[in-house]
Amino acid sequence: MSPAQTLKWIEAGKGPAERNVEIEGTEPYVVGGHTASGYWINDKRQTTLQGLYAAGDVAGGCPQKYVTGAFVEGELAAKAVQEYIFSEGVYRDNSMSAKQNEEKYSEVQHFFASENDLYTAAELEEAMQKTMDDYAGGIARQYRFNETQLNIADKRIRRIEQLSNQLGAKGELYKLLQIYELRERLMVCKVLIAHLRARKETRWHSFAENLDYPDKSSDWERYVNSKLENGEVKIIFRELIRRGEHYEHKN
């Protein structure tokens, strides 16, 4: 239980045993922890990127693991990382060419130095949140969505992404961090929209209701995954890993 909740109960003088707790669904936002979503991992919690491991909220495939499950995954990942480092050494990514490095550097420099202040990262983030709430099955729509709405959400998120090119940090590192946080969240939005659109059934009732396909279907007992290819989210499907089965990366 969170410190804030405890504080509220003690302030009120009445705990959950004496008074009903008011609740509201808030989890289906752009977080993966309480559903099956997250980065694709193998048994050792290694992602599909060599040398990168995931545990807890960011590790996909298994829903409802909460804190205790996250602790276990953290331990599995830490042991696998140790094993990896002792056998392979520290992984160094040399996949980027000198030209790509140069481009990335000038992109960061551009955001860092730019004085443009027509929009702030916070304003664009609010626009992003509103788009996801209204058109991608957010709280404003009681977690219900259809394909037409998702297409609108996709267009709007891409427009906000375009606008984010014009943000400027005016030489402040913290503002630069906020710009990159926003751009990464916009990326997550695009992935979320693509995944919601690809699963043509309603798998997690109350977390997300696909109004075009309101029923759960056994045809969809598989993972909807994606890869980033040339800047676009490409959907791929993976078969379920059943109890007792083990998984190693194949694709």
Add this chain to the structure above:
Amino acid sequence: MSIKIDEGSCIGCGRCSDICPGNLLVVDNNLARIREPQACWGCTACVKECPANAIRSYLGADMGGSGSLLYVKDHEDTLEWIIQKADGTTESIIIYKANSNTY
């Protein structure tokens, strides 16, 4: 959810700034401050870390808070969480460190 930093007690050591998982605390002129109070999710890491006992956690009015402040005292084997209510009374919750992460 947010925190209140007592300027009189803050020694500007920067430990809260190092521990904050949201990167929200900064030290200016030897005083810690939270740069975006609305972004704080109330994890209380800074409250536990502060050696000067200068940080209090509280619940915003919009979250149904009514002015209580939460802080912690470290007694070697236990953590004593103290809730100081608006009417001046206090309540304590004792957590045994060795058992705090067993489920």
